[in-house]
Amino acid sequence: MFAELGVELTEADLLETTGVRIDDVAAAFLPGARLTPAEVAGRVTDLVIAYVRRDGEPMPGVPEAIALWRSCQGRVRRVAVRALNLNA
Numbered sequence: 001m002f003a004e005l006g007v008e009l010t011e012a013d014l015l016e017t018t019g020v021r022i023d024d025v026a027a028a029f030l031p032g033a034r035l036t037p038a039e040v041a042g043r044v045t046d047l048v049i050a051y052v053r054r055d056g057e058p059m060p061g062v063p064e065a066i067a068l069w070r071s072c073q074g075r076v077r078r079v080a081v082r083a084l085n086l087n088a
Helices: 012-017 021-029 037-055 062-071 075-081
Strands: none
Touching: 012 062
């Protein structure tokens, strides 16, 4: 996506921006681009969704973790979210 807009990201760029919101990455690397950061984020999100649908595989332990999470009662979930600082 970034290459389409004339920006070649290096491996270092990718590592440095891991965990950063994609619209913030777009704003930093694409100032004055013909697309807004929100538009870039939407396109990148669409690409990720297409990849997951086509080739996505869960990491080891993820299916079990999701099954356990689904089996927890609402109160247990709320306590776990607070205890693990997952309030995103």
